[in-house]
Amino acid sequence: MxxxxxxxxxxxxxxxxxxxxxxxxxxxxxxxxxxxxxxxxxxxxxxxxxxxxxxxxxxxxxxxxxxxxxxxxxxxxxxxxxxxxxxxxxxxxxxxxxxxxxGNGFLLPKEANRIALVARGIGIATLLPLAQEASNRGIEIYSFLSAREKSLLLGRDSLESLSFHTFYTTDDGSKGRKGKVTYFLEELLKENKVNFEAVYTCGSKRLAQHIQELQQKFHFFSYVSLEERMGCGIGACKGCVIRTCHGYQRVCKEGPVFPLEEVMFYER
Ligand SMILES: Cc1cc2nc3c(=O)[nH]c(=O)nc-3n(C[C@H](O)[C@H](O)[C@H](O)COP(=O)(O)OP(=O)(O)OC[C@H]3O[C@@H](n4cnc5c(N)ncnc54)[C@H](O)[C@@H]3O)c2cc1C
Ligand code: FES
Incomplete structure (x- = not known):
């Protein structure tokens, strides 16, 4: 990019x-x-x-x-x-x-052939333009979408049309599998079926933490787009800081996209 x-x-x-x-x-x-x-x-x-x-x-x-x-x-x-x-x-x-x-947008590696997009609910909003850009560059997209129920899988038709493969999970089982959206991702990684140059996620901190755990097991690049309450949106008020391995960073200025392994969701 x-x-x-x-x-x-x-x-x-x-x-x-x-x-x-x-x-x-x-x-x-x-x-x-x-x-x-x-x-x-x-x-x-x-x-x-x-x-x-x-x-x-x-x-x-x-x-x-x-x-x-x-x-x-x-x-x-x-x-x-x-x-x-x-x-x-x-x-x-x-x-x-x-x-x-x-803020700063997503990095799409120059040599990428295949990426994964993992979204929960409204998190799809920021991943759809990334999917469009990746698709324009001929990159194969695996999408993993999750929501409480089928009607809340917003934007799924647009994302599905850009994706090579789309996996669904819902909390009530009304579309796709019931349970964790990372189930399918983990299965693919475990069986060494596909390699992703990067995994992108948005929509849930819990989901991002699951991907962090998978990252430690399977060693892939990953980026998370974070949402915090914002005052100014341009780096002036410091109201949106999060903890990272480089210290406190502003979601509106250094983010909202961060390398996932740098984000500290828990005190360590
Ligand atoms: C970088 C970024 C991108 C975003 N993109 C989208 C988007 O594409 N679509 C979308 O619907 N929303 C998005 N959001 C969240 C959106 O900004 C908030 O939902 C909105 O500010 C709420 O405003 P409000 O006045 O309606 O609610 P408020 O009255 O301000 O808040 C209502 C409730 O929502 C909670 N809340 C508000 N903002 C946030 C937040 N940022 N994170 C967690 N909880 C919050 C409050 O704690 C409160 O409980 C994004 C947030 C960020 C930081
Ligand atoms: S919202 Fe003011 S510094 Fe981020």
Missing amino acids: EAYENKPLLVKGKIRKHKLISNNYGEMVIEAPQIAKRAKPGQFVMLSRWQIKNLLLKRPFSFYQINPQEGRFTILYKIVGKGTEILSNSKIGDEIELIGPC
């Missing part, structure tokens, strides 16, 4: 498409050419469609689809609180304030 300058811009965008997916999720296309042209898989935008007097801080959202030609990008969001509730009431043409692209 090419190196790029990482200076987020403050711009206005316009909502061009918006649909609610079930009661708790929405998908929104935003026109903001200055951001869409620079956005890379794994990066995110800080966004507000509200006034400071109603809600102080912008909220971070991953790029779910990036369309630089049209100057647009898409976000996939889950309604969890006041900001996402306001977002869900947006109309086409509404103005939105953005800071982005923020």
